[in-house]
Amino acid sequence: MQNVIRNVGTEFIKSKKTFAWWLVILGAAFMPVFVSFVFLSKWKHLIPQQGHNPWDDFTEMSWKGMGFLYTPLFIVLLTCLFFNIEHKNNTWKHIFTLPILKSSIYLNKLLTLLIFIALFYILYIPIWIGCGFFVGLIKPQLQLTNHAPDYISLLSLCFHSFIASLGVLAIHFWLSIRFKNMIIPIAIAIVGGIIWVALYQGRVEEITYFPYAYNYSTVNPPYWVEQKMFGIFPQHEMLSILYFILFSALSYRYFIKTFKG
Template sequence: MKGFILSFRSEFYKSRKTAGFWGAIILPFLISLLALSIFYFKSEKFVAMSGMLLWLQFALVSLGVMGTLLLPIYTIFIAYSVNNVEHKADTWKTLFSLPISRWSVYGAKFAYAVFLVLLCLSLFVLFTIGFGNLLSLLKPELKFNTYHLEWVLTQVYFKLFLSSLGILSIQFLMSLLWSDFLKPMGIGFILTIVGITAASKGWEYAYTLPYAHPMVALSSMFKNKRGPAQDIAIDVFTKDVFVAVAVSVVVFIAGYFIVQRKSVK
């Protein structure tokens, strides 16, 4: 356990100055900032909306892009980024000749990739809520202060987080085994297109495809689909989420056995 914690801390230390880490902060900031400017400069369009609808519209700017293309691509990038640090520096051999178990080194690296995705999505919640409240100060005519979306938004992003785990585990393994950029990126990108197509065409088995999960997760989140309700109820644990988590557990464990047997070049 000590080895795992040391390795995790080291992952943070190594990535502090890389695009992988800063991407997790800058991406939600920029997209939320975009939503903020839309609502600030076009406030007259939104004045008539009720608090709930206003918050939903505001949150949907980020959710829309994240739920479709951006979350899978971002996940692919994170998986690449945490492994590329070692490929580029040729440090796998030193990492695996440390007096730390291979399990800890591998597990900590995966956990750190999960952490980065979680950090990014948490900041989406934080910035959406923060900027929404900022808007209600800057533009009091917008009815942001009449409704609270915090809990719903947290649930939605948590669901998105879980739905990204399948992609993350597959991409993580590919990026670990292949030192080049194109193979994991290319395969990931093609699978993402397939996933998005399947999900957007409403294919009934889309929930079995990890790369379709973020999009399926968004379309399966509302418990009550009939008409606008007074309160929004979010269904976090749908079958697509279970598939995503199951895939990640299986691939993670399989990856460990591959790493255990693999010779370090």
């Protein structure tokens, strides 16, 4: 365990002074700030009716924005930037001559990336709440300060969004090892994004099997697809976990057997 903490620590040192940290901070802040701006500029249309909690609108707008293309692209960019540290500096050859198992290098990278994504959600929560109350103070008519957000729902959304992101994370983890040029995984993500929007617009049932759509499906499940549940996970989140296992196994094998830096 001590080794894991020490080695994950080295990954955090490597990420110092890189855009990856700014991406996490700005990424967590962007949507709450953007939604706050919308609330402040369109406040007249958003005054809640009697008995309605305005935080529900704030939640819906924020999470729909998050799930649309934002979170998948954030994860893709973060993964690319993270691997680009080694690719750009040509440091793989140094890492592979250190007394550390290749499997440990792989697991440290994956673990660090998962921590980064978790940090994104951890930062998102207070920023989102802070923004909501700030908007409530500026525009009391919106009654955001008179009500409280549904904290349980907020934590649950963060958790399910994290699970829904795992599939895309594993795919791009593999792609980032496979291709040194980070444009390729980003291009694949953009194409993936376009395809999922087309699948959504076309009300295609197979959207359940398309990992780039999972974040939005968590926030706004496609009504034309029968929602099967596996314990606490809807079908698409279960598939996200399966994609994560499948692509992690694929990238692990590639990293151990073939990848030489």
